[in-house]
Amino acid sequence: MRITRALSVAALALGLAAAPAAADSTPSASPTGEAAAPTKAGTSFRTATEIAQGQTATADGSAGDYLYWSFPADAGLRPTVRATVKLPEAHAAETWQVDVYDGLRRRQACRYGAQTRTAAQDASSVELSCTLRTVRAWSEPWAYDPLPGTYYVRLTAVGLPTSDRGLPIGAELRVDAREIGGAAAVDGSLAEPLVPGVALAGRDQQEESEESEEDTPSAVLSAVEPEDGWASGWWSDRWVWTAVGGALAALAGVGGYALTRGSGRPGRVPPGA
Known part of the structure; x- marks a missing residue:
């Protein structure tokens, strides 16, 4: 009974932890x-x-x-x-x-x-x-x-x-x-992220204002980026599976202890002892 309950809890934990990973597997576009x-x-x-x-x-x-x-x-x-x-x-x-x-x-x-x-x-x-x-x-x-x-x-x-x-x-x-x-x-x-300059803005500014002779072109970064911003590798589903592995290891330890510790009842005394 205890083994079945432990397995049920492990399956539930695995399903809850794997759900975010499945949701994140779809590429964002x-x-x-x-x-x-x-x-x-x-x-x-x-x-x-x-x-x-x-x-x-x-x-x-x-x-x-x-x-x-x-x-x-x-x-x-x-x-x-x-x-x-x-x-x-x-x-x-x-x-x-x-x-x-x-x-x-x-x-x-x-x-x-x-x-x-x-x-x-x-x-x-x-x-x-x-x-x-x-x-x-x-x-x-x-x-x-x-x-x-x-x-x-x-x-x-x-x-x-x-x-x-x-x-x-x-x-x-x-x-x-x-x-x-x-x-x-x-x-x-x-x-x-490697987002280089794609235009020069200083040249237009120099044409509008000729007073500043030291005006130099400056790079304007591209506006293109992922919809959810740059993640830069801070998150991956490896975190999820690491947590799942730790939870399963803990449940395996509890189940092993339940199997090896015995029923806890005193031994049966033979008749005529």
Whole structure:
């Protein structure tokens, strides 16, 4: 009876502790209904168009252009970038490529996905994808691990034939992320996410006021960030499972004591003793 009761309490504790972990396993993405999806792309890192996870951005351009977008990625997420290039009716064989860079403009390797694809002659479109490694809350300075902050996406044609340069194209880009959780947790975090400057404000101020000759351009940080803010690795479901393990260990100790201590009743005296 006592063993059954102990097991029931352990199952209840396990269910209550695992509920927050299950709720947090769904990746947070900014709702697309609050803001319209971007309809243009930047032409450099500085002018990259900011998009939120879960949004489908579109842009029109010309073959040979460099198209740039930026998005936020926090610790514990595994982002996946998907791009579709709509090609003109008549064109030669073209090779398109999507590259992803972190906030330090280091090119990040794709864990899997078709990062480079060649569209056959007169093909209507080509689809690309790149799934990054899991974003870590902290890493060694010499490592190229993905870290929390702004990520840049560059879409362009590689080895474009001269006859196709300048032809109109359309692009669609979407970024989704999967929550990995405590499996990717590390003991450490960045002081600040890698969110570099994307514009220069001092130049405009200098044009308005020529009195100050010492006015120098200052970096303006990007406004793109996760919906719930930067976690920077302070929380993971590893805390939940650590608490569950401690609770189960305590219940196992109580159950073992109940089994080994005996009934506590005095021994039966044999007849005729």
